[in-house]
Ligand SMILES: Nc1ncnc2c1ncn2[C@@H]1O[C@H](COP(=O)(O)OP(=O)(O)OP(=O)(O)O)[C@@H](O)[C@H]1O
Ligand SMILES: Nc1ncnc2c1ncn2[C@@H]1O[C@H](COP(=O)(O)OP(=O)(O)OP(=O)(O)O)[C@@H](O)[C@H]1O
Ligand code: SF4
Ligand SMILES: [Mg+2]
């Protein structure tokens with residue numbers, strides 16, 4: 110359903126846009142209906158950039174992004190974009206920026222209604238909103254009819270998830286949506302994503318919480334400096350990480366009952382086998398992948 | 413530095429009445445202590461952090477006191493609080509990344525902050541560089557605008573800004589929650605190092621990641637619906653929690669590698685009570701599997717063994 114084909118993104122940075130910053134490098138991946146693909150990777154590795162390109166907020170510098178076969182850069186005009194967002198929605202890392210402070214927070218629901226459900230009666234709409242708010246485990250009494258500053262971070266984030274649920278979407282881009290939630294609510298949101306996936310929703314799930322990230326995801330993609338370091342079925346990637354960067358990342362997952370120092374010591378005692386990584390020439394900006402076992406790929410070594 | 417919070421009550425005024433976000437919060441923070449602060453979304457963690465720095469116009473100090481090194485902190489008096497901010501107490505706000513001024517380059521923003529505190533940026537430049545490096549940022553970020561940085565990069569910029577003047581007490585509200593695990597680890601480790609080197613004396617580390625707090629905090633305090641449920645050393649909270657809420661919170665955490673197909677994890681059933689009209693008695697009683705008749709009265713926060721505090725009729 111979602112397909113990225115050799116996508117690159119280079120930003121212009123600096124006062125006069127003179128500098129170049131390669132945020133995404135040669136990324137190809139797919140999200141099928143009913144599939145959850147986790148995007149994992151260090152801060153600044155291009156995860157949000159990929160999400161924003163899928164949502165049409167930035168154009169790729171090169172490469173193609175298609176949704177249900179349509180190249181999304183060809184979607185132009187108000188009506189076509191509106192149809193696109195009926196199918197594809199995003200929930201972003203920083204919920205405060207998604208709310209206008211001078212309006213009540215539930216205006217985000219009203220906006221969905223006026224664009225997509227103008228014919229629905231007040232009573233039906235209210236039921237729909239209450240159902241969505243309930244699914245993200247918020248008490249309507251506590252959150253509706255309030256201004257953004259009157260709500261906590263986790264409450265705002267869940268309102269945005271609820272908003273996305275009002276539309277019968279096909280693809281959800283979820284950028285760090287669980288990071289500000291407590292463990293118990295995280296699990297509820299993840300179970301909710303699991304249910305949506307059963308109904309055929311495709312999810313691009315950006316997360317840094319590896320212990321929970323793999324709880325719902327089918328495929329994991331580990332990014333490093335804009336390029337794919339490793340990609341494969343989640344269980345394989347976690348049980349048998351091949352790229353040195355993935356191994357490092359997994360060793361940093363904070364665990365209960367095991368300190369980082371203990372994990373480091375174990376790793377040093379049984380170092381994993383080296384894997385041959387693909388290589389590219391210095392001035393080549395491609396990022397080839399090598400299939401190490403079926404469906405499990407490793408990418409270039411970037412130091 | 414020691415912080416002593418006694419029966420603190422801070423409410424938000426709204427048209428429909430007062431939201432009892434902090435409703436009798438009591439705890440001590442010792443010199444050099446790193447305390448993790450955990451609890452369900454909306455239980456008042458950020459409100460506690462804000463109360464130690466600045467009450468906004470809608471927050472009302474209803475009762476209780478905060479003492480810093482034996483001195484009363486004038487939290488209701490905005491002007492009297494000025495000398496404390498950044499020097500004595502500094503806050504890394506939740507979603508700090510959205511608070512950066514979009515029209516200023518990072519470097520200029522830091523210089524303005526320093527000048528406002530009566531310091532010459534040139535005197536601090538070297539230290540600034542060292543600290544950026546410590547959190548894994550290139551000094552090149554100083555020449556960039558906030559929009560040009562990723563979420564995690566902005567978060568680290570704010571962390572460096574808030575600690576540059578070596579505050580006695582640092583409150584970090586979800587300061588590492590937008591970071592990947594490897595950066596999170598290095599930031600958490602550098603915060604412990606900030607403490608060990610004396611850049612900051614004590615720290616309150618608000619986070620939902622209990623396993624992260626386990627790696628770095630000396631103590632953990634668990635809040636529930638505007639009150640303290642339990643506070644104890646990290647190992648006690650993780651291995652031997654006494655309050656039913658803490659017990660459920662800890663057991664709701666998945667181990668690395670669990671999947672939805674094998675075992676469907678369950679959160680804690682039910683939702684926390686609203687704080688506009690909080691229920692009487694123990695605030696956890698509607699969700700507590702151990703609740704009994706006595707729970708219709710509010711349980712006091714008691715020291716059940718040295719350094720271990722809990723508010724529950726079953727533990728006292
Ligand atoms: N609008 C922009 N203009 C210029 N550079 C940008 C812009 N947005 C992001 N960047 C840069 O692109 C790189 C990737 O950023 P991105 O936000 O995609 O990272 P991320 O993987 O989401 O990181 P994080 O986990 O910290 O949120 C970073 O180096 C960042 O500084
Ligand atoms: N300005 C305000 N007016 C009214 N109520 C508010 C205001 N700010 C916060 N609240 C309410 O006070 C309670 C505590 O909020 P707070 O932001 O302290 O929660 P939190 O524990 O930090 O949650 P999270 O983990 O989601 O960040 C919440 O129920 C919230 O809805
Ligand atoms: S006081 Fe009662 S309701 Fe509250 S936590 Fe203890 S047993 Fe449960
Ligand atoms: Mg991001």
Ligand SMILES: [Mg+2]
Pocket residue numbers: 261262263457458459506585
């Ligand atoms: Mg908060």
